[in-house]
Amino acid sequence: xxxxxxxxxxxxxxxxxxxxLNCTYSDRVSQSFFWYRxxxxxxxxxxxxxxxxxxxxxxxxxxxxxxxxxxxxLLIRDSQPSDSATYLCAxxxxxxxxxxxxxxxxLTVNP
Amino acid sequence: GAVVSQHPxxxxxKSGTSVKIECRxxxxxxxxxxxxxxxxxxxxxxxxxxxxxxxxxxxxxxEKDKFLINHASLTLSTLTVxxxxxxxxxxxxxxxxxxxxTSRQPQHFGDGTRLSIL
Numbered sequence: 001x002x003x004x005x006x007x008x009x010x011x012x013x014x015x016x017x018x019x020x021l022n023c024t025y026s027d028r029v030s031q032s033f034f035w036y037r038x039x040x041x042x043x044x045x046x047x048x049x050x051x052x053x054x055x056x057x058x059x060x061x062x063x064x065x066x067x068x069x070x071x072x073x074l075l076i077r078d079s080q081p082s083d084s085a086t087y088l089c090a091x092x093x094x095x096x097x098x099x100x101x102x103x104x105x106x107l108t109v110n111p
Numbered sequence: 112g113a114v115v116s117q118h119p120x121x122x123x124x125k126s127g128t129s130v131k132i133e134c135r136x137x138x139x140x141x142x143x144x145x146x147x148x149x150x151x152x153x154x155x156x157x158x159x160x161x162x163x164x165x166x167x168x169x170x171x172x173x174e175k176d177k178f179l180i181n182h183a184s185l186t187l188s189t190l191t192v193x194x195x196x197x198x199x200x201x202x203x204x205x206x207x208x209x210x211x212x213t214s215r216q217p218q219h220f221g222d223g224t225r226l227s228i229l
Contacts, residue, residue, distance in 0.1 A: 034217065043204050043220040044155065088154060092217070097143055097208045099217060103154040 003028050004091045006102035014110050019076040021105050023089030026070070034099070035063060035074045036088040044088055048074060079109040114138055115207050117221025124195065125229055131191045132224045134205030140185035141207035145218060146178070149202040161188040195228045202226075 003026045013019045025033070032051050036044035050056045050063040050072065062075040072091075076083055089102040114137040122130055134144055144161040159180055160168040167180035179191040188207075192199055202225055206218035 032217070041202075041223075041225070043223045045220075046216050049215060049217075097217060098145070098157065098160065100157070101154045 003100045004089055004102040006089050006105050009105035010108065011105055012108045012110060013079050015079060015081060017079050017109075019079045019083065019107055019109070021074040021076075021087050021089070021107070023072045023074075023102050024070055025072065025091045030092045031067065032092065033063070033065060033072045034090045035061075036090060036101075037083075038086045038088055038104070040086075076107075079107075081109045081111050083107060084109050115205065115219045115221040117205050117224055119224060120222060121225045121227075123227045123229065126196050127194055128228075129191055129193045130195055130226060131189055132203055132205070132226075134188045134190070134207070134221050136186045136207040136219070139207075139209055139213065141188075141209070142185060143208040144182060144188040145206045145208075146180060146188075146190050147204045147206070149204060149223075155204060158190075192226065195226070197228045200226055200228045 005024050008022050034046055035048040037047050038044040048058060048061050048063040050065045053065055053067050056063045060077045064073045084107060086104040086106050088104045090099045092099040116135045116137055118133045124130055142163045146158045147155040148158050149155050157170050158173045158178060161180050161182040163182045163185050169175045177193055182188040202223050204223040205221045208218055
């Protein structure tokens with residue numbers, strides 16, 4: 001099993017809708033998780049981090065972590081065309097500071 | 112905020128050429144830097160962890176003699192792709208680990224280098 005898996009996508013939603021992105025992870029991944037947004041040809045930028053069970057909200061973004069199910073998700077409310085990008089889930093940042101990335105989900109928000 | 116500069120941003124060269132990519136942390140000291148490779152429509156794959164003053168730690172399947180990493184100072188790591196071939200064409204991204212407690216980000220990323228080997 002890959003350490004961090006993103007199996008959904010590509011995802012297309014209308015402007016103003018909620019976009020839901022999902023990620024699962026294996027036991028080998030450290031218990032810190034990060035969501036990155038990557039525009040085509042650019043490097044990833046951090047949009048959310050989550051370390052403990054439950055929800056974490058930041059503006060239009062909500063990250064959810066369920067350690068029992070080894071599942072982490074990202075919700076984007078009121079999606080905008082500018083949110084169109086690839087979203088990468090990453091686990092790690094532990095003592096060795098390494099990040100393991102999922103393969104990413106391409107999100108398209110249609111005006 | 113913390114800035115990591117990567118240079119060059121884009122390089123095209125002939126097969127057999129060696130190419131050096133620089134990664135600099137501009138406003139913090141980075142004892143650990145990372146080098147990633149990303150093929151089109153794929154995720155970032157960690158190639159190696161660059162440790163200041165010591166040898167880099169390579170991920171499984173990455174040829175250390177092909178991808179030479181030097182981290183001679185706390186602000187500079189270099190990746191040299193030796194005798195590059197078309198299959199080495201990719202997007203290479205570096206990142207730097209910020210000092211403990213100074214950033215909410217586990218790593219700060221450079222802007223990437225687009226390498227095209229003809």
